[in-house]
Each structure stands twice: as structure tokens, then as C-alpha cells.
Amino acid sequence: MSENEKCIRIVTDIRHIKDCKEDLYAVDLFLSKGSDLFKILSNKDHLKILFVLNKQESVCTCDIKDIMDLSLSETLIQLAYLKDQGIIVEKRVGQTTFWYIHVDLRAIIYSLFDLIV
Numbered sequence: 465m466s467e468n469e470k471c472i473r474i475v476t477d478i479r480h481i482k483d484c485k486e487d488l489y490a491v492d493l494f495l496s497k498g499s500d501l502f503k504i505l506s507n508k509d510h511l512k513i514l515f516v517l518n519k520q521e522s523v524c525t526c527d528i529k530d531i532m533d534l535s536l537s538e539t540l541i542q543l544a545y546l547k548d549q550g551i552i553v554e555k556r557v558g559q560t561t562f563w564y565i566h567v568d569l570r571a572i573i574y575s576l577f578d579l580i581v
Contacts, residue, residue: 504549505576509534509542514565517552518577522562 488495504510509532516523516531523531529539543563546552551569555562565573 500549501551501572504546504551510546510551513542513546513563514551514573515577515581517563517565518570518573522555522564525561525563528563 505514512532513528516528525536525539525543528543529536532539532542534542543552543554547554550566552563553566555564
């Protein structure tokens with residue numbers, strides 16, 4: 465709204481405003497986490513990795529590297545970032561590292577790709 469525009473209302477519903485503020489306060493932490501998730505998902509490489517993991521459930525580092533056509537160091541940087549953010553987890557089997565979407569986020573990531581793909 466510009467300075468010349470006015471908010472015109474006949475009655476201010478104080479209770480409604482208070483209830484809405486309380487609702488926002490109650491979910492503030494979740495909204496922060498949601499905002500952080502959207503920032504992470506705004507990176508196309510992150511989305512590509514999550515798409516592959518969503519389709520395959522688990523994929524080893526070398527396969528992700530080959531699928532993404534990235535160098536090993538670039539792949540490891542992307543995977544480490546997603547891991548540090550709590551989006552994916554790793555499981556080592558011998559000398560091979562397999563990557564998975566964190567169990568708490570699987571349904572969200574699945575729904576995301578269901579909407580956009």
C-alpha cells in the first residue's frame with residue numbers, strides 16, 4: 465500500500481487480529497523451517513538429486529555423479545550440503561556410500577514432485 469492509499473474498514477475485529485497473531489506465533493518455527501526448505505529446493509542441482517533419490521529411494525555417490533554429469537567434488541559438495549541441512553542421510557556399505565531422503569521428509573518430497581513433475 466502506498467502512503468496515499470488508506471485501509472478503510474468500518475470495524476476492527478480485535479479478536480480476529482489477536483487470533484491470527486496467535487496462530488502465526490504458534491507455527492512460527494514450522495514456517496521458518498518451511499522457508500529454509502524452500503531456499504534449499506530453489507537450487508536446481510538439489511532438486512535433481514532429490515528427484516533421483518525420490519525415484520530410486522537410495523543411490524550411491526558415484527551413480528549420482530554420473531547421473532548429474534558433475535565432477536566427484538561438485539557432487540560431494542551438493543550431497544554434503546543436503547546432508548548438513550537434514551534433507552538426506554547417508555549409509556555406508558563397505559566403501560560405498562548410499563544416499564536417502566530423510567525419513568521425516570519423504571512424504572513432503574514425494575508430494576512436491578507429484579505436484580511439479
